[in-house]
Amino acid sequence: MLAGDHAPFFPVPKAEKGSGTSLASRPTLTVDLSAVGANTRHLSRITQGEVMAVVKADAFGHGAAQVARTALAHGATRLGVTSLAEALALRAERVYAPVLSWLNPVDADWARAVRVGVELAVPSLEHLAAIATLAPGATVHLHLDCGMARDGAEPALWPALCAAARRAEQLGLVRVAGLMGHLSCADVPGDASSTIGRATFDWGVRVARDAGLDPAHRHLAATAATLNDPLSHHTTVRVGAGLFGIDPSGAGRMRPTLTLTAPLIGLRRVGAGTAVGYGQTWTAPTTTQLGLIGVGYADGLPRSASNRAQVLVRGVRRPLVGKISMDMAVIDLGEEGARMGDVVTVFGPGAAGEPTVAEWASWAGTIEHEIMTGLGPRLARARSGGRS
Incomplete structure (x- = not known):
């Protein structure tokens, strides 16, 4: 008799009716x-300038x-990225809005960037010389260090x-289409470093004008300053984190954008004293049901959130227990239990x-961006609810 003529040795569980889930x-x-x-519309409303x-x-x-297409459809007029590779990827996707790239080595492929209309940040004399030599006609934004001691030209x-x-412009x-800077502590309203940073940028604008430059775009404010510090807005604001619901002001004015779900792929009932995971850092205090999801630190769940993080199962928050592994995490489901294939919400808008992502960041001792x-x-x- 062929193997296919036999019923399976183990019954295959089915998804609960009406649950909309399956083991697949x-x-x-x-x-x-x-x-x-x-979020883009809100950020556009609170500034008089353009939104990058x-x-x-x-x-x-x-x-x-x-995201670029969505933001442009809801009030943004320009785009910003770090590397030329990111800018070129947008062009390859037929996104043709103005885009600025601001973090590149001196020997970047400047000519290719200019051919596809990418604007370039200039943080040093060496960058300026390379761009002028290899990509004549480039549109540039001069970048001034306003107190972070990382990217941007030193004030001296x-x-x-x-x-x-x-001289290169003549x-x-x-x-020279723009001047740019960045503030170090804009997430702290009224911080003294923001006052100094604004003053440094204002000085930089005066120096540029005294040199004969007349840049149309002046941008100092990122998301935190856009929300907290109208004095920093100038003609343009650069918003990244705010697009995705991160609100450094803590006012709760932005909508979270991500939901992570995973099905339960394992269930077991264990007795009191059962240890879980590497290092056996958690032990069941009573008889309970444990659930397994196939998401771990290789997928972005921070291992530092182990034994602190929670997830939502059947409308109830349940703790993750034991160390988060590379590929999996264990949930203490308690006595009420769950079924194989139930969808676990790891994080979402919180409604x-x-x-939320903010809670995961707190459990991991980091920021939402990470x-x-x-x-x-x-x-x-x-993806849901917008342009794709």
């Missing part, structure tokens, strides 16, 4: 583009091209950079009681 479902990250649109939507790091893991070198940029080698950008490629991606 995968861990899925859903991006709510309608929330991206709403920052879609670096694949739009914080949300999908750069999709700024007058020389402005003078050199003006020769037709570049067009149904599920944890959680979002760390979500791995094994997660299936889905």
